[in-house]
Amino acid sequence: MFHLTFRQLSVFESVARNSSFSRAAEEMHLTQPAVSMQIKQLEENVGLPLFEQMGKKIFLTEAGKELYHYSKMIAQQLAEASLVLSELKGLERGKLNISVVSTANYFAPQLLAQFCSQHPEINVSLNVGNRESVLKQLHDNEVDLAILGRPPEGIDVEAHIFMENRLVIIAAGGHPLAAERHIPASRFQNETFIMREQGSGTRLATEKFFSSHNVLVKTGMEMSTNEAVKQAVQAGMGLGILSMDTVLLEVETGRLKILDVEDFPIIRHWYIVHRQNKRLSGVAEAFKTFLLTKK
């Protein structure tokens, strides 16, 4: 393809519009020979004359008319690009890519909804996965931000606490312990607990709690989702430990009860996380500060 420059095109456009080299030169703050030169080079590139001079007047040739059309189209594209980019520079537009661990899915949508209502032109891509997949996405730079219950070690990230994460012990609605107050940890000796899988943050915190209280619990039942844990607990298969956010609905309807255990709830935190050195987009930056400054 031929080697045009925008300079050539915009000079050409000006000459064509003004039907005059001299007027174009004035308009572009150039001297007339400079304009002549640019047009000449352009004509050499194209391989066809673009203008013809009949006396004092300048006319576009057939080729010139075609090129004029395309130069206007291109100028239009540029103007559009300019607009879009300047919108991105502000906060009117943009896309927020965020990945959250499954537990966070119980409150993240509300937060996003609230944020979006303040910035109507923003697109959000919310990705829900287990801790491992969220970390992978973060590492592969597929998302701007992630919400985790425990900041990753190893990879270089910046993590900020923005919300508490209360772990509570739950039981089925009619469970005998449901009515008791100030239950000591020792009461759970040999109780059956439905747990999330090995490696889950909730599970780690749970195990730490019981071992520090020298209580031995049965942890035979292992579920890979919070929903499964809730179902199992409701069915009376045992007790569970979950983030309070995930059980609000069931507690309200009485299907599950939060036990009043001493030293509970365990307070953990939710972290908003991104890779160090990550150049956050305007939107991502805004969402981050939204989380950190809210309330």
Next chain:
Amino acid sequence: MFHLTFRQLSVFESVARNSSFSRAAEEMHLTQPAVSMQIKQLEENVGLPLFEQMGKKIFLTEAGKELYHYSKMIAQQLAEASLVLSELKGLERGKLNISVVSTANYFAPQLLAQFCSQHPEINVSLNVGNRESVLKQLHDNEVDLAILGRPPEGIDVEAHIFMENRLVIIAAGGHPLAAERHIPASRFQNETFIMREQGSGTRLATEKFFSSHNVLVKTGMEMSTNEAVKQAVQAGMGLGILSMDTVLLEVETGRLKILDVEDFPIIRHWYIVHRQNKRLSGVAEAFKTFLLTKK
């Protein structure tokens, strides 16, 4: 608006496509720092980062993705322009603007049709007018070529004969002279002639002919179109002198007769004309040589 260059855009496009400054540099036969610099300048123009580097890998930012889209659009427009212009360079496409005097309208369409059948992608704009309007269009550079029976003096044009223009004397089908042979000019003394208006080429030639033969004819009837002359002659209002091309049909059907007059037909010519210094388009040039070399 910001001041982009195609250089910046195409370097950007290459970097974005390759996800690598170094690969882009190889592709464009540049050194890597040159690429870095172009991108840096582009980012300064735009006012937003376009890429982010996470370790060894390069990613487009949101702004980069938008710009990538537009750079592809613009590249597409350029490719299209390139195609159209190279077609114009050949003879596959183009537009022929031609203006002809009304008499020439009896044969010009056939010539154009023949020419177009050889170049199917060509557009033609045929303009028919009286001599005066044709000359004005030529002068105002509104047409590439014109067909005239007499090249204009005064304005600077290039004119080439491409066809004979035979002027004949016509009479109504049943006219007494129609049967005679070798009619001398003197026989037309005091005959009534239906003529085109003052200034018409046909009329000039006619007057010259009779005055050089010392014959006085009656020229009271003046018509502004060839069709009107033919109608008047058919109606028996007098004789007429017209270009043979305009009466072929009527002669064939017997409504008009061409008289067998001594020193007739008067041979004049058809000229293909364009302004001197006019840069003819490929198509116009082709049509001109088509006329000059045909048969």
Next chain:
DNA sequence: TGTTATCATCAATAAATTCTTATGATATAA
């Protein structure tokens, strides 16, 4: 007919830009 407006061209030089070479910094991978 002379005057004016317009574009083309040239040479010398100035200004801006683009590119290269050389080097540094950093993260990944062996």
Next chain:
DNA sequence: TTATATCATAAGAATTTATTGATGATAACA
């Protein structure tokens, strides 16, 4: 940890682009 790949940066060279000032050609205009 060392080697490698990758991009950033700086200084100077090379290239491109524009200016100035002069000149020429042409057609419109008065």
